[in-house]
Amino acid sequence: MTFIEKKLIDRRSFLKDIGYLGGASLALVTFPWLNACTATARKETAGEKAKLAIIGTGSRGTYHIGNLSKLPNVEIIALCDNFEPHLKQASALVPGAKLFADYREVLALPEVQGVLIATPLDQHAHITIDALKAGKHTFCEKAMALKMEDCLAMYNTYRESGKVLYIGQQRLFDPKYIRAMEMIHSGVIGEITDIRSYWFRNNDWRRPLPDPSLERKINWRLYKEYSGGLMTELASHQLQVANWAMKMIPESVMGMGDIIFWKDGREVFDSVNLIYRYSNGVKLTYESNISNKFNGLEVQILGHKGTLEPEKGKYYLEDAQPAPGIMQLINQIEHNVFDRIAIAGPSWVPETASLNKGEYILPQNNAHDGSSSVGVAGDGSEQLVEAFCNSVITGKPAECLVEEAYYSSILSLLGIQAMEEKTLKIFPEEYKIPYSKFV
Amino acid sequence: MKEIVLTTERQKRELFILLGCFIGAIGLNILGIIMYHTAWKELYTQWFAVLLLTFVIYFIILFFRLLYFAVRPLFRKGRTR
Structure with a gap:
């Protein structure tokens, strides 16, 4: 390890450097979206409040409300959901907020500066487009949309509107991921030669139903009409991380998906295996399965000098x-004195997995096992909504964030196409958008 | 009870032996650095290991010295007979 590499790893002032505690650094140039949550941004918005409406107050929506409630510069003034129990649940958290069942009424409120959309996936595109056109700064949960053309329409509307758009890719704000990317891009693990990504859980992914007639409304994640299943709900996060590490997008994908365990009427796959190929030959293998949680989740980035596991927050040289x-x-002396003399040794030693325990990327690690469907503390979600509130007040977008999220959404949808059509899918030229950070 | 008297000469001898062990341990540290191509800063970063090794060598030598002193009278008796 060179002196510079060692210095990079040892730097304890990382959190300060990326701006959570103040100050500017190279990280803000490399990861420009972080500018929205620096001490400077906080100063700029001090004393002001972003007036927000939450559209979609289910599990993820209420999780965001919880994070927003910790911030001094936000006021939730409206809540919207077409499912009464969810709306009631959220109104208990924000007692003064106006309640709506139709998002269009929320967009008509002049006092609303920004909206946070946490609805089922099939509703992301039209609500986001309507919100941007209505002049509202918009935060939309990932993945962007259920169809590629909708993702592109969202992106184009965002560019035309001049408003702020955030997509819920919280790993872009997770300190251990940011540090991991700094290490990768500075060559600590050498040249990336492979990426192994997986997300395993052992649960049926169902939510309790108050009435069987609400099956598709509550368990929308299980039906193709509303969701892309494991690919849009989970893989879209990890595809974003892989592209972030590679600084490029894959050119093709092939894969297989099946319902092998949870044969309960669902339509989306409960087991997927895909291979994404980058133009330099590096392969990203993706595996997800919700009937065994042994491996948890990870994006293992393999370089010729080491391996990095950002989710665990560890690296292994x-x-x-x-x-x-x-x-x-x-x-050696001890072995010579006490070991038995080998008469004939094996010509081959089994290449079992490395027992290297690795080192932590950051001194304070916030790893989790990926079993939470809603969100976990310290995964960047808090910084993400804080950055959004700052952007709502200043009107400055988080640079590069939409592009990162766009490509991961398109790639997750391309993966679904590859599995359903059982063919190799090439990244469609018509869905490429200008993005300087990807070669 | 018999009193054990450590004469100045004996103390000096033991200190010389300990010094010899210390020099030997430093020698092993240098040998290790050369043999395994590790950093020369180990000359001072591994001071604790060198110190520990000094005492280990000293006690190994002490064991053999005590063994020698224990068996020496037997040989002397045999010779006088």
Whole structure:
């Protein structure tokens, strides 16, 4: 390990450097969306409040309300959901907010500066487009949309509107991911040669039903009309991370998906295996399964000098620091004295997995097992909504965030197409958007 | 009870032996650095291991010295007979 690499790893002032505690650094140039949650941004918005409406007050919507309620610069003035129990549940958290069942009424409120959309996936596109056209700054949960053309329409409307658009890719704000990307891009793990990504859970992904007639409304994630299943709900996060590491998008994808365990009438796959191929030959393998949680979730980034696991917040160098010479010498003497003399050794040693325990990316680690369907503390979600509130007040967009989210959404949808059509899918030229950070 | 008297000469001898062990341990540290191509800064970063090794060598030597002193009278007796 070179001196510079060591210095990069040892730098304890990372959080300060990325601006959570103040100050500016190279990280803000490399990851420009972070400018929206620096101390400077906080100063700029001090004393002001972003007036928000929450559209979609289910589990993810209420999770965001919880995070927003910790911020001083936001006021939730309206809540909207067409499912009464969810709306009531949210109104208990925000007692003074006006309640609506139709999002168009919310968009008609002049006092609403921004909207946060946490509805089922099939409703993301039209609500986002309407909100931007109505002059509202908009936060929309990932993935962007259920169809590629809708993702593009959302992106084009965002560019034309001049308003702020955020997509819920919280890993862009997760300190351990940011640090991991700094390490990858500075060459700590060498040249990336492979990416292994997976998300495993062991649950049926169902929510309790107050009435069987509400099956499709509550369990919308299980039906193709509303959801892309594992690809849009989970893989879209990890595809974003892989592209972020690679600084490019895959050119093709092939894969297979099946319903192998939860044969309960659902339409989306409960098991998917895909291979995305980048133009330099690097493959991103993606595996997701919700009937075994042994492996949890991870995006393993493999370089010729090391491996990085951002979700665990750890890295593993191929050539680990050797023991001091004196220890090796004593060890050697000990072996010579006490070991039995080998008469004939094996010509091949099984190449079992490395026992390298690795090092933590950050001194304070906030890893989790990925079983939560809603969100976990310290995963960047709080910074993401804080950045959005700052952007609503200043009117400044979070640079590059939409582009990162756009490509991960398109790639998750392309993966679904590859599995359903059982063919190799090439990234469609018509869905490429200008983005300087991807080569 | 018999009193054990450590004469100045004996103390000096033990200190010389300990010094010899210390020099030997430093020598092993240098040998380890050369053999395993590790950093020369281990000359001072591994001071604790060197110190530990000094005492280990000293006690190994002490064990053999005590063994020698224990068996020496037997040989002397045999010779006088």
